[in-house]
Amino acid sequence: MKQSFTVRQGALDGIEAFLGVAKHRNFRRAAAELGVTPSAISQAIRALEARLGATLFIRTTRSVGLTEAGAGFLSRAKPAFEELIAAGETARDLGRRPAGLLRLSVPRAVLPILLQPLIASFCKAYPEVEVEIATSEELIDLAAAGFDAGIRMGQFIAADMVAVRLTPPFRLVTAGSPAYFGANRRPQRPDDLRHHRCIRLRRSSGAVGSWTLNDNGRAIEIAVAGPLIANDFSTVLGAAIEGVGLAQLPEPIAAEPLRTGKLVQVLAPFAPTAPGVFLYYPAHREIMPKLRAFVDHAKSHSPAMRRSRTKTA
Structure with missing residues (x-):
């Protein structure tokens, strides 16, 4: 006993x-x-x-x-x-200066487009802080899992968290590969998606998400179907490039494949807008200097801040 x-x-x-x-x-x-x-x-x-x-x-x-x-x-x-x-x-x-281990829970897809340049500049600015990144699509309890902060799309962050914007709002684009469209007609209306193979995303709650589109300012939900379900955008992106089916992706993630022609966007007039990506941490916890330094660094180096400066100039 x-x-x-x-x-x-x-x-x-x-x-x-x-x-x-x-x-x-x-x-x-x-x-x-x-x-x-x-x-x-x-x-x-x-x-x-x-x-x-x-x-x-x-x-x-x-x-x-x-x-x-x-x-x-x-x-x-x-x-x-x-x-x-x-x-x-x-x-x-x-408790007095930025030092020690800073643990972040981060979706895999945001690493190459957002976090890698941010982390590189932060590590150079604060050499006494060790940064540990755990890639996970799960909406975990930060305190229970021992994380200082997390990064997620805004609509998935709980209301009792402090959220710091890292990116501007962006569109969710629907896209497929040239090979896929070589064998399938391009959808013209949201209802056409019911006749296409679609790559779906399983959310952290366990539910397979439907696709949301914007029809003249009205949000519509489309229950799509297809051969593949993944739990992260990186896998969805790779499958779409390989021609497995259509994918709905955050525009920053799909930007490079769209630019190089590996993906082709469809249903552009119906693309909804997502709130963007945020850094978040518990509101009730006293913020340590290492996290405060990272928050301030993220505010000054994030795409959202750079865009704000460009508009001001």
Whole structure:
């Protein structure tokens, strides 16, 4: 049966006083070093001895020495207390400046188009911060999984999160390969998609998402079907390029294949607009300097900020 351990309140009381007296073998000098009165040191030692149930010092009018119990206690308490002080200094240091491990949960598709240049410039600007990127399509609990922040499309971020825009809103484009259209007619209306092979995306909730299109400002849902279901846009993109079927993709992800002719866009008048990509983190958590530095860096280096500057100029 597993035991339940708790740290008693005041378990460390008197340790610093004990170490001071053990160091100087003198109550008065220990008190001066700690900035307290000799009587306060004596009271702290007596309380510690009472709590431990052992006498730690041999006191005479001329000297102070350690008992066997005191010597044994010193051999283990001194390095443990020093380690505790060092741990406190490390924590205090991390709370004052950008340093330590910054863990980010990121969809695979945003890495090449957004995050790689952002991470490269951030690592150069903040060499004391280690960045760990975990690619996942899952909408995970950041705190429970030990992540400092995540990156997702805006419509998938919970309302209790702080969201920082990284990209402007963008369209979701419908596209297929030239080989696919060599064997299939191009759809002219959203309803035509029911007669096409479509590559679908399984959302983190487990549901296979329908496609949303925009018909003169009215959002319409189309239940498409096809031979492949994937859980990330990178796989959907690759399958579309190979001619497996039509895909609905964020325009930044599809931009290069559309430019080079590997994909052909269809149903352009019906393309809906997505909110864009956001960095997000829990609103209730105190933000550490490493995350604050990354948030500020993302704000100043993101495509959304660059576009804003271009418009201003």
